[in-house]
Amino acid sequence: MPAEEQSFPSVWARPRRRRREQPALSQEQIVSEALQLLDSEGIDALSMRRLGNRLGAVATAVYWHVANKDELIELVIDEIYGEVEVPEVDDPAAWREAAAATARSLRSMILRHPWIVSVLDEVALCYLGPNLMRASDRMLGVFTTAGFDLVEADQAMKSLVAYVLGMAASEAAMLTRLTRSGRTEQEWVESMSATAEEAARPYPRLHALYAADPFSDPERVRVDNFGYGLDRVLDGLEARRAAAKN
């Protein structure tokens, strides 16, 4: 450890030999530290060197435990998939609330980890991550007990997830940019409104919308918008379910 030079070198001051039965690094530890880094400082803050330093090691030491940065990110992504809660249901009538709860849980997860939007291209290939598989299996359960056959349950699940992903992703992207600029959501919306209304002048309906909207309580607006679309998607699925039943 040449980094920490002893100003008073001595055998006694020298750090005790590290025990080898517990290696300094482990994959879980690395993944967990990477997640912390991502949550607190965003995607740009995650470099192998910084990650190594945080763990009291050097960048290349990390490569013993993960193949490369992409694989590390895949691991972190599956880790946070473990946070989404999917209820197990047996009453067919309970399907809708179960699906809605899942959707809300997924949205919360994304908003808790908004950097996920920057790695969405890797998200789609985590098919085999255990946490994603568990969640998928449970969602399939929700839709099959609702009465859908298996392949339609899969389609229903994919549709719902796509909606949530799309909606939450755009929310998360905005929040990320916001955080980076250091302003609050309210401040940003207010500073934006004049510019937006001006820029929208050539587009009548957009302009009318911006003029009508009081630009207040942006978080509430986001929640309402998410809820609106969620209701429509679930309505559409419910209609299909009712039709298939007869």
Place this chain on the structure above:
Amino acid sequence: MPAEEQSFPSVWARPRRRRREQPALSQEQIVSEALQLLDSEGIDALSMRRLGNRLGAVATAVYWHVANKDELIELVIDEIYGEVEVPEVDDPAAWREAAAATARSLRSMILRHPWIVSVLDEVALCYLGPNLMRASDRMLGVFTTAGFDLVEADQAMKSLVAYVLGMAASEAAMLTRLTRSGRTEQEWVESMSATAEEAARPYPRLHALYAADPFSDPERVRVDNFGYGLDRVLDGLEARRAAAKN
């Protein structure tokens, strides 16, 4: 131009003086070249140095015309938003087909430019891009002539777009990885199926799904899945429209 050293220097061979009335670079040219680079080689191929070289210039010259790489990407994104076609409708009954056509057009655009998934975090902040604004305004038109009031039209639009974005993004991510691996979609699915079925063993419904699915014609499956969810979303919106009318 020290890069191209003349092996036979001569006044006559010397390139003619560049006219200054037409500068060598322009923002449109830069954006267009960046788009070509992205489409043909993906996000990793886009570096300021390569882009400069392609235009017969040096990386830093590009910075005269665009503020930085992020801004460049925003410009490219708005450029491709210009490709999505949104019909203008006046017959309220035509709203559904118009919305569906828009959704399909947006999906095609994303699949034509799959690298967009890697920059989704920037996509969400192109609010002021002219092409996006034009498309948004026209979509608002579709929903208002359908009978929605302006703020609900906005919610409906955002919901539809979120669905399409989520669905197409996961498709595009898969296709990107595929292209990178150099295999066809069919080959990939076939090589995947055994592994996937094995990995899904602990998850009964997922395992049953993989076992049932013949893993054939993956593109058709993607199209069907997209259409299924699109129909559900539109059904949900139609139901809401009908209810509001009375």
Place this chain on the structure above:
DNA sequence: CAGTCACTCGCACGGTGTACAACTGGCCGG
């Protein structure tokens, strides 16, 4: 006591975005 093995470190390579200062050449006012 030698060797092996799991793990860590140091160094190096070839990239990246972009700040900064120097240059170039056409134009315009004096």
Place this chain on the structure above:
DNA sequence: CCGGCCAGTTGTACACCGTGCGAGTGACTG
């Protein structure tokens, strides 16, 4: 005609990145 301005381009430089490779290093094993 000429000096200065200024849009546009260049070269250099900095601090960083992911990661391949070889050399330790210490605990355990035969």
